[in-house]
Amino acid sequence: MDTKGILEIIQRNGKNHAGIIAILEEIQEECSYLPEEALRLVARETGRSLADIYGVATFYKAFSLKPKGRHCISACLGTACHVRGAQKIVEEFSQELGIKPGETTPDNEITFETVNCLGACALGPIVVSDGHYFANVTARKVGEILRDTREGTFDSDVSQEAHPFLIEVSCPRCGRSLMDSGTSLHGHPSILITASMNGKTGWARIPSLYGHFSRTHEHDFPADTIIQLSCPHCASSFQDGSRCVDCGAPLATMRLADNSGVFRICTRTGCDGHLLDIGRAEL
Amino acid sequence: MINITINGLAVSVENGSTILEAARFLGFPIPTLCHHEGLTPYGACRLCVVEIGEGPGARLVSSCTYPVEEGLKVRTASERVVRARRMIIELLLASCPQSKVIQDLASAHGVRTQRFKQEYEDCVLCGxxxxxxxxxxxxxxxxxxxxxxxxxxxxxxxxxxxxxxxxxxxxxxxxxxxxxxxxxxxxxxxxxxxxxxxxxxxxxxxxxxxxxxxxxxxxxxxx
The missing domain is CATH 3.30.70 (Alpha-Beta Plaits)
Known part of the structure; x- marks a missing residue:
């Protein structure tokens, strides 16, 4: 990340005392760690001493001053996980990777660290790898987790779990399918619809895996705005007057392809609100 | 001016001053380690501990950071205060026994031994x-x-x-x-x-x- 990007982050968060943590958080998000140069720049721009900034950066465990690996594995060592043998799992990881907790493998691939509680004690011992949770981990599963982490094969794992399932939708007006098998998201055909706002019209894509409703747009729409979602075939709007339970914005309604119900998503950018209403096929 | 009672003596002290300043002004000694005139009070060493309030509501506070308030009753050397202070000195001795300042404090308060694991730090983090x-x-x-x-x-x-x-x-x-x-x-x-x-x-x-x-x-x- 360059100087300009960091200056922008500082500008955005303001130069008051409270802004420092937000600034450091954003820099860490961009660079995956806090480089010395960035801290010096923050100190200079905010007019605080480097000692102050360094104090904040070293106080919070969320900040790291050392570069992290491409993948990050955290093993929980909280009380509940500990009594279920988390220490053995930590040792197994250390042995497999050849590093101590808190270190990064020499090839900069994997950072392994321990955390004190992930708040999901009933699932312990827990290991989190790149945001993917592994519950009831045993020392035998360690090799598997490492392989998944290196190869990034979590996404295909999701479909094997019981909760997510695939949905197939069609336009409630013209009845034509909205599925696009040409572009897959999370390993499955995506839902392709039209999104427009202020005269700008482009495609929008949603994964068909229920639970994954991060919408991608052709155009960059500003956050927190209502966009019009419509059918790419007959151009009729999906909005039917229903409201999002999370934010109150209008919902876009599509029909499930087997006519067993409707599927609704929130039209506000940044809202993940969605609803699957099975047994309401009359449209 | 604010009226407070220090060790049974009713006095009026300047608004905005701390208990430590008021007590020292009136001649009641309170030992300090992390306090320095000209620097902001930090309340790190807790040596300046005093007891405020009465009966079951009495509590220990660090006098260097506690501003005086109307009707405050302060005891700078009650049994509880002295006990707490001696404990703090013992803890300081446990971490930094080589410090001349801490040795002098221990001597002045009659602390001869400390009962914790002996360490030899070069800093008490007083700031x-x-x-x-x-x-x-x-x-x-x-x-x-x-x-x-x-x-x-x-x-x-x-x-x-x-x-x-x-x-x-x-x-x-x-x-x-x-x-x-x-x-x-x-x-x-x-x-x-x-x-x-x-x-x-x-x-x-x-x-x-x-x-x-x-x-x-x-x-x-x-x-």
């Missing part, structure tokens, strides 16, 4: 040097780093600070400074101000003509 550096010297060269057990004082990234002017102010206020001065190993010194320390007893060519601030020379005493 005097940090405040001195930023508030009086306007430098901000040193600060607290880390947290919990790993908390320490030093320069960012453990390299010599660009803003340090080698004023020696941090060493001047340090209650544990006897060790902070690393005498002939300037690279181990906390702010590298010790590089300035050139006791006459060490070969001249190593330090050039830098001046020694310590009087009497600590390095000579360590030797």
């Amino acid at each position: 005097l040097c940090v405040r001195m550096c930023s508030e009086q010297m306007m430098a901000g060269a040193i600060g607290f780093r880390g947290r919990g057990e790993e908390r320490s004082i030093g320069t960012p990234f453990d390299v010599q600070s660009e803003v340090c002017r080698f004023c020696g102010g941090c060493m001047h206020v340090c209650p544990a400074c006897q060790l902070r001065c690393t005498y002939n190993q300037p690279e181990k010194a906390v702010c590298n101000a010790c590089a300035n320390l050139a006791p006459p007893c060490i070969e001249k060519e190593q330090y050039g003509d830098m001046m020694c601030y310590m009087n009497p020379c600590v390095a000579c005493e360590i030797k």
Whole structure:
């Protein structure tokens, strides 16, 4: 990340005392760690001493001053996980990777660290790898987790779990399918619809895996705005007057392809609100 | 003016002053370690503990950070206060037994032994040097780093600070400074101000003509 990007982050968060943590958080998000140069720049721009900034950066465990690996594995060592043998799992990881907790493998691939509680004690011992949770981990599963982490094969794992399932939708007006098998998201055909706002019209894509409703747009729409979602075939709007339970914005309604119900998503950018209403096929 | 009672004596003190200031003004001694006139109160060492309130509502507070309020009843040397203070001195002795300042405090309060695991730290984390550096010297060269057990004082990234002017102010206020001065190993010194320390007893060519601030020379005493 360059100087300009960091200056922008500082500008955005303001130069008051409270802004420092937000600034450091954003820099860490961009660079995956806090480089010395960035801290010096923050100190200079905010007019605080480097000692102050360094104090904040070293106080919070969320900040790291050392570069992290491409993948990050955290093993929980909280009380509940500990009594279920988390220490053995930590040792197994250390042995497999050849590093101590808190270190990064020499090839900069994997950072392994321990955390004190992930708040999901009933699932312990827990290991989190790149945001993917592994519950009831045993020392035998360690090799598997490492392989998944290196190869990034979590996404295909999701479909094997019981909760997510695939949905197939069609336009409630013209009845034509909205599925696009040409572009897959999370390993499955995506839902392709039209999104427009202020005269700008482009495609929008949603994964068909229920639970994954991060919408991608052709155009960059500003956050927190209502966009019009419509059918790419007959151009009729999906909005039917229903409201999002999370934010109150209008919902876009599509029909499930087997006519067993409707599927609704929130039209506000940044809202993940969605609803699957099975047994309401009359449209 | 605010009316308070200190050790049974009804007095009126200036609005906005702390209990410590009021007590000292009236001649009641309260020992301190991390307090320094001209630096903001920090309340780190807890030596200045006093008891406020009465009966079951009485509680211990650090007098250096507690502003006086109307009708406040303060006891600066009750049994509870003395007991707490002796405990604090024992804990200080457990971490930093070499400090002359702490030894003197222990002696003055009749603490002869301490019952904790003996350590030999060179810092009690009182923050005097940090405040001195930023508030009086306007430098901000040193600060607290880390947290919990790993908390320490030093320069960012453990390299010599660009803003340090080698004023020696941090060493001047340090209650544990006897060790902070690393005498002939300037690279181990906390702010590298010790590089300035050139006791006459060490070969001249190593330090050039830098001046020694310590009087009497600590390095000579360590030797």
